[in-house]
Amino acid sequence: MLDYHAIADVVREAEARGTTISRVALADQAEALAVPEEAILEEMRGRLEVMRAAAHEGMRADLRSTSGLTGGNAHKMRSYAESGNAIAGKLFALASAKAMAIAEYNAAMGKIVAAPTAGSCGVLPAAILAMMEERGVAEEDAAMGLITAGTLGMVIAQEASISGAEGGCQAECGSAAAMAAGALVEMAGGSPSMVADACAIAIKNMLGLVCDPVAGLVEVPCVKRNAGAVACAVNAADMALAGVKSVIPVDEVVAAMREVGESIPKTLRETAQGGLAATPTGQAIAQRLFDKS
Amino acid sequence: MDIFDIIGPIMIGPSSSHTAGAVRIGKVCRKILGEKPVRAEIAMAGSFARTYKGHGTDKAIIAGILGMGPGDERVRRSLEIAADEGLDYAFTEVRLPRAHPNTAVIHLVDGHGAECTVQGASVGGGNILITKLNQIDTDFSGRHDTLIIPHKDVPGTIAAVTALVADSHKNIGNFRLSRPTRGYQAVMTIEIDGTMEPDLVSKLKQLPNVINVVYLPAN
Known part of the structure; x- marks a missing residue:
């Protein structure tokens, strides 16, 4: 059985067996949970369905969060993606729209799948759903993509952190971007070592990102950071698929992420005391919301 | 840890600690009471007290007290459902300097006057710890x-x-x-x-x- 302490171990195992990371992890998790592989896939398909529904609901123009701070931006972004004018092309703009939709729906007390957290719940589904819609990725392969992502996430959770309070936003949206980058590479037919490179590149490009939510709510800047993180994931996946390698091996990148997270001051780890939360506008919003209550 | 800890849980947003964990604390309290509660007094401390309206922590705890789980779509309507089911509730703020920042103390009373008090903390990722039961220290997660x-x-x-x-x-x-x-x-x-x-x-x-x-x- 795998212990998920090093991504290199999983890559080596997949390459030795001439298969994918998701196949290796699926077999391992079926054994660990004492269920057939099909049961895990069925559960993943169910989670994919919750993700799809959240992306759909979150696109409503009139959606508003409980606080009233966010909602409606995903709708704007999707219209723009569909206009054909998006600078980065349709898939990229659509992925951003979906990430915002799910994050806005989360803020509106919608049903989501934490992946790996609620605050970063839009990133991975956005990458996967955009590939399904725009590149015709089949549901079966999308479910396997979730397993690839979950495999990377288990290592990051054990060797670094997936909690904003512990490691800043790099631990939440950064981890989600790394997981999504790996899933994208596998869905696009990349090798296990390309998955590792995409994961490493995504983390490197999110390294040091602080968690500074206005009024302590999972809204500003979280909704847009979900879109930013999926953009980072798509970009990292493309780099890896182009043959670009991470100079720093992926497990060293994860270790660096842990060390960076521990050095982030407490004011920038989900306490709403620094960064954007401490700006005049951020504080005015907090004042207004708490006075109202 | 397994893969569903990372791709999951399925939950009502916006926060695994302030919403999903809060539902679970409420649900444990309801299970301990055993009967349908008619009165709930909830004291919230720390970050729960400061941000509960924006995170829907109030709706989450009431949903749990009504027996719902973290993925139940009715969580967001739980305050109305409480009114329909005759559950009278009140929220207060309390200072618990030595407790985890995300702590709630829930006091429930059923129709026969039986009561229970549970103190629970939401410790991250939707995980909880029940730290007191009827004033006696305890320590369990509800995961088993x-x-x-x-x-x-x-x-x-x-x-x-x-x-x-x-x-x-x-x-x-x-x-x-x-x-x-x-x-x-x-x-x-x-x-x-x-x-x-x-x-x-x-x-x-x-x-x-x-x-x-x-x-x-x-x-």
Whole structure:
């Protein structure tokens, strides 16, 4: 059985067996949970369905969060993606729209799948759903993509952190971007070592990102950071698929992420005391919301 | 850790700690009460007290008290549902300097006047710890089948309880004894691996010096 302490171990195992990371992890998790592989896939398909529904609901123009701070931006972004004018092309703009939709729906007390957290719940589904819609990725392969992502996430959770309070936003949206980058590479037919490179590149490009939510709510800047993180994931996946390698091996990148997270001051780890939360506008919003209550 | 800890849980947003964990604390309290509650007093501390309206922590705790889980779509309408079901509730803020920042103290009363008080903390990722039960210190997560057994602090009581658990071929994953004062009432908290048969609870209840047995299925 795998212990998920090093991504290199999983890559080596997949390459030795001439298969994918998701196949290796699926077999391992079926054994660990004492269920057939099909049961895990069925559960993943169910989670994919919750993700799809959240992306759909979150696109409503009139959606508003409980606080009233966010909602409606995903709708704007999707219209723009569909206009054909998006600078980065349709898939990229659509992925951003979906990430915002799910994050806005989360803020509106919608049903989501934490992946790996609620605050970063839009990133991975956005990458996967955009590939399904725009590149015709089949549901079966999308479910396997979730397993690839979950495999990377288990290592990051054990060797670094997936909690904003512990490691800043790099631990939440950064981890989600790394997981999504790996899933994208596998869905696009990349090798296990390309998955590792995409994961490493995504983390490197999110390294040091602080968690500074206005009024302590999972809204500003979280909704847009979900879109930013999926953009980072798509970009990292493309780099890896182009043959670009991470100079720093992926497990060293994860270790660096842990060390960076521990050095982030407490004011920038989900306490709403620094960064954007401490700006005049951020504080005015907090004042207004708490006075109202 | 398994893959569903990362791709999951399925939950109502916006926050795994302030929403999903809060539902679970409320649900544990309801399970301990056992009957339908008619009155709930919820005191929130720390970050819960500061941000509960924006995170829907109030709706989440009430949803749990009504028996809902973290993925239940009705969580966001729980305050209206409480009114429909005749649950009277009140929220207050409390300072608990030594408690985890995301802590709530829930007091429930049922239609016959039976009551219980649970203090729980939401410790991240939707995970919780119940830290006090009716003023007595405890420490369990609700992730495993749990038995809470108030009993008289008399020699042999623990051995009798664990012997019955062993007879049912269940392994104890965690055991805690809380005893504020020697010789009076104590509480055993026993977490079991796997699922428990219902008849074990009735057997345990018949043991001498056992005051009550509350069975909390994993949630």
